[in-house]
Amino acid sequence: VAVKDEVLNIARSALPLSITFFFEYLLAVNSLFLIGHLGSKELGSASLAVVTFNITGMAVFEGMATSLDTFCSQAFGARKYYKVGLYFQRCSVMIFTLSIPILMIWWWSKPILSYVVKEEELLDLTQIYLRILCFGAPGLIAFETGKRFLQAQRIFHASTYVLFICLPLNIVMNYFFIKLWGFIGAPIAIVVTYWLMAVLLLGYVVFVDGQQCWNGLSKRALRHWKPMLKLALPGLVMIESEYLSFEILTIMASYFGTDSLAAQSIISNIGSLWYQFPFAIGCAISTRVAIYVGSGSQRSSRVSVRIAFAVAAFTSLFSFLLLIFFKRPLTLMFTSDPHVVELSVKSMPILAINQLGDTFNIISAGILRSQGRQTIGSYLNVFAYYVVALPVSYLLAFHYKFEITGLWLGLTVGVTILGISETICVIKSNWNQIIKEALERNE
Numbered sequence: 001v002a003v004k005d006e007v008l009n010i011a012r013s014a015l016p017l018s019i020t021f022f023f024e025y026l027l028a029v030n031s032l033f034l035i036g037h038l039g040s041k042e043l044g045s046a047s048l049a050v051v052t053f054n055i056t057g058m059a060v061f062e063g064m065a066t067s068l069d070t071f072c073s074q075a076f077g078a079r080k081y082y083k084v085g086l087y088f089q090r091c092s093v094m095i096f097t098l099s100i101p102i103l104m105i106w107w108w109s110k111p112i113l114s115y116v117v118k119e120e121e122l123l124d125l126t127q128i129y130l131r132i133l134c135f136g137a138p139g140l141i142a143f144e145t146g147k148r149f150l151q152a153q154r155i156f157h158a159s160t161y162v163l164f165i166c167l168p169l170n171i172v173m174n175y176f177f178i179k180l181w182g183f184i185g186a187p188i189a190i191v192v193t194y195w196l197m198a199v200l201l202l203g204y205v206v207f208v209d210g211q212q213c214w215n216g217l218s219k220r221a222l223r224h225w226k227p228m229l230k231l232a233l234p235g236l237v238m239i240e241s242e243y244l245s246f247e248i249l250t251i252m253a254s255y256f257g258t259d260s261l262a263a264q265s266i267i268s269n270i271g272s273l274w275y276q277f278p279f280a281i282g283c284a285i286s287t288r289v290a291i292y293v294g295s296g297s298q299r300s301s302r303v304s305v306r307i308a309f310a311v312a313a314f315t316s317l318f319s320f321l322l323l324i325f326f327k328r329p330l331t332l333m334f335t336s337d338p339h340v341v342e343l344s345v346k347s348m349p350i351l352a353i354n355q356l357g358d359t360f361n362i363i364s365a366g367i368l369r370s371q372g373r374q375t376i377g378s379y380l381n382v383f384a385y386y387v388v389a390l391p392v393s394y395l396l397a398f399h400y401k402f403e404i405t406g407l408w409l410g411l412t413v414g415v416t417i418l419g420i421s422e423t424i425c426v427i428k429s430n431w432n433q434i435i436k437e438a439l440e441r442n443e
Contacts (some may be wrong), residue, residue: 046186073291095141
């Protein structure tokens, strides 16, 4: 593997992926901007519904779909093209099945959420929002698994094209549907968008590219779930532990007043927006390493990993400098309130330091997925967030009175430990064993 070619390939793959993830993020927050004009009650209900959807839905679907980063990409590397399509079907059916209890929770979410929120009207609106989202879940699942089916074939731009069409349509639908039907217009627009994303991605496979790995529907997709579940469930834990920890930080921030909560929201949003870039690089690297592992090429896998760490070092430094030098302009994009701006700017350098460890965490996690080592990643994630980050955040914020700054300091400590731990796991990889397991997986 030529180093220059590898870097160029990673860049070519990561650019469309980063646009895809950025657009997906905008889809999630888009409706909240328009609902905010209806009133604080509607905005509060929609926000609660979106948080519930992210934790119990999006994180679960995305987490389980990461098993395809291992299965599909390794099968493609091993030239078992029909298996790429089979794994895509199996994972889709598996997530559809496991989504049934989740959709039931959304449908009857009011009694569950009443333990957290006491306001009756807020709960009614939240339940309506989630009930409508139930109809969009299958479309979202098909898009998430379909996206990885194409990524495994080195087709990274298809989902970007789809979202180039769907995001503007979603904005237009949100505007008109909210005008027509009020509050329920927003979730209806999201449901239509999710189905449109799935249909357009399918259209891309049928009419443009990606058919070489499709061998028709197979009953085998209904069997042999155990090997895939062994990677899908730890993948779920990896994603879920991160999603949930950020929501817990937001709950902690609410104890320091409205301004502190607003500052926490701004820093989280800036962090989430910037996260899309290293995450895209991590996905691109994950696909490349998994293909090399599937083909049995230990040398190419090692070279690709070394390049991945060089890219991680450059990306983390770039992120750090950008957040340090543009902390005030970035904050002013979200608010003009001087007190909230100062609170946010004060904590932005910690978010910048957090990027140094988090970039290595994201890229190392991608490599672990490519190796089929999600289980190690899940243990490290739970330890870093729940044994280190959140307890340290609580201690610094409440006991030592650092408030928002303390919350982010604690998170940074946990994420740095996670980044170092995952990097060590990748460096100490037993490539012979990893390639042997990949070959057994694709026999």
